[in-house]
Amino acid sequence: MNEYCYFCSLIIEYNPMNVFYIPNATEGLTTLPEDESKHCVKVLRMTEGERFCVTNGEGFLFDAELVEALPKRATVNLTNQRKGYDHWNFKLEIAIAPTKLNERTEWFLEKATEIGIDKVRLFTSYHSERRAANVERFQKVMIAAMKQSIKSRLPKVEDLVPFEKLVKQPFEGQKFIAWIDDDVNDCLCDLYNKGENALVLIGPEGDFSPEEVALAKENGFVPCSLGEARLRTETAALVACHTIQLINQMK
Amino acid sequence: MNEYCYFCSLIIEYNPMNVFYIPNATEGLTTLPEDESKHCVKVLRMTEGERFCVTNGEGFLFDAELVEALPKRATVNLTNQRKGYDHWNFKLEIAIAPTKLNERTEWFLEKATEIGIDKVRLFTSYHSERRAANVERFQKVMIAAMKQSIKSRLPKVEDLVPFEKLVKQPFEGQKFIAWIDDDVNDCLCDLYNKGENALVLIGPEGDFSPEEVALAKENGFVPCSLGEARLRTETAALVACHTIQLINQMK
Numbered sequence: 001m002n003e004y005c006y007f008c009s010l011i012i013e014y015n016p017m018n019v020f021y022i023p024n025a026t027e028g029l030t031t032l033p034e035d036e037s038k039h040c041v042k043v044l045r046m047t048e049g050e051r052f053c054v055t056n057g058e059g060f061l062f063d064a065e066l067v068e069a070l071p072k073r074a075t076v077n078l079t080n081q082r083k084g085y086d087h088w089n090f091k092l093e094i095a096i097a098p099t100k101l102n103e104r105t106e107w108f109l110e111k112a113t114e115i116g117i118d119k120v121r122l123f124t125s126y127h128s129e130r131r132a133a134n135v136e137r138f139q140k141v142m143i144a145a146m147k148q149s150i151k152s153r154l155p156k157v158e159d160l161v162p163f164e165k166l167v168k169q170p171f172e173g174q175k176f177i178a179w180i181d182d183d184v185n186d187c188l189c190d191l192y193n194k195g196e197n198a199l200v201l202i203g204p205e206g207d208f209s210p211e212e213v214a215l216a217k218e219n220g221f222v223p224c225s226l227g228e229a230r231l232r233t234e235t236a237a238l239v240a241c242h243t244i245q246l247i248n249q250m251k
Numbered sequence: 252m253n254e255y256c257y258f259c260s261l262i263i264e265y266n267p268m269n270v271f272y273i274p275n276a277t278e279g280l281t282t283l284p285e286d287e288s289k290h291c292v293k294v295l296r297m298t299e300g301e302r303f304c305v306t307n308g309e310g311f312l313f314d315a316e317l318v319e320a321l322p323k324r325a326t327v328n329l330t331n332q333r334k335g336y337d338h339w340n341f342k343l344e345i346a347i348a349p350t351k352l353n354e355r356t357e358w359f360l361e362k363a364t365e366i367g368i369d370k371v372r373l374f375t376s377y378h379s380e381r382r383a384a385n386v387e388r389f390q391k392v393m394i395a396a397m398k399q400s401i402k403s404r405l406p407k408v409e410d411l412v413p414f415e416k417l418v419k420q421p422f423e424g425q426k427f428i429a430w431i432d433d434d435v436n437d438c439l440c441d442l443y444n445k446g447e448n449a450l451v452l453i454g455p456e457g458d459f460s461p462e463e464v465a466l467a468k469e470n471g472f473v474p475c476s477l478g479e480a481r482l483r484t485e486t487a488a489l490v491a492c493h494t495i496q497l498i499n500q501m502k
Contacts, residue, residue: 085479085480086479086480107358111486111489114480114481114482114483114486115480115482115486115490116480148483149480149481149482149483150481151480151481187500187501187502189497189500189501190501190502227496227497227500228336228337228500229336229337229365229366229367229400229402229496230365230400230401230402231365231366231400232365232399232400235362235365235366238362238489239366239493242490242493242494242497243493243497245478245480246440246478246493246494246497249438249440249478249479250438250440250441251438251441
């Protein structure tokens, strides 16, 4: 399989199955976390001397060599620290209410991590279908996607907060609420200014209540449309994420 | 639940659960297909006089009233024929090799239908992971997505053809191949001309072989990148689809 790579010819040597995550790793000898050690030694049956790629989730990738193949705490030697390609000059955050079907939220988290996002904020609102979220599981989905797409930065996912609290949280940049009614004709793609930070609130499956929209407006959120298509919550969230990334990509 | 709707205030009356598909339907008395009749009468337990929305998959929506609640061939009366919102002045087609995991291809088909696409072409290539496709099942996924997003047009999905045959099929418009190597720096978003028809070939999980890329170029396909991010096949396909739709949406 031709492992093409957009950012670093070195990576082409590695099988993307063999990207491991060591939080805050730096160059030199270090230990793989227990679950990563198990995956490396027990599942992939890697042996001492084998090489792979390590991401530290904080913006850097490393060449790694397995030094001691212990199933619970494998030792690796990290060299050739380099900045990942997944750095951009703006912040991109999406706020979403967990969907009735968890797999739809998880699908969004996987795809948003692939396309590129900084943070996902979770909220409950008047019409939310789901009032609890397994943030640890959500973060694991993003870790898997980060490794699969050989990214150097792990997007953060924040725990559920009530909508009233969410809209009052500080954010430096353009704030949008994807709220649909006849008065909202401006598209996110026309309202967003290239290069600026963006936070986009996506309506839950039950959509926002008029009171919630009013509260968001009071707190500086600009109503926007995501186009004519009637999108599911998780699709709308991904469309918003890709819209911001694409506008920043365009020449 | 607030059933917001982007294109037609009438639809707000209807629960999107209750959109039915009658191929090529026109105004007047007609019969629901057997599976739709069953869903209407047995699953949703709708009774005579109840109203819902019907799409004919050919560009039109109707108001429908259940006239005779037969579980295998329910009779409905269609009125108020109107054009759907999902018409655009360009053709958008994506060619993709079915993924190893069917659910990933089906996910793309669902999301592309929501966002808007005219046709999906399937192909097998040197590195493809899957050599068979259940086109009927794929079409069902798109029918469900069309109904869920209250669309009037059903995207077509074409059966598997070898890559060599695919690149020789006629297409009037811009033809792209999302092929990644150091020579490909131009992004689809910079190469595509707003308003033109577009066909985008997406590399399979094993990516294209150099021979396949050469053959595509010979047949008029322009190599393009989808940005820096390393995307899964189905994500790349959706990103290409949304890129074309977004560019046409932008003022």
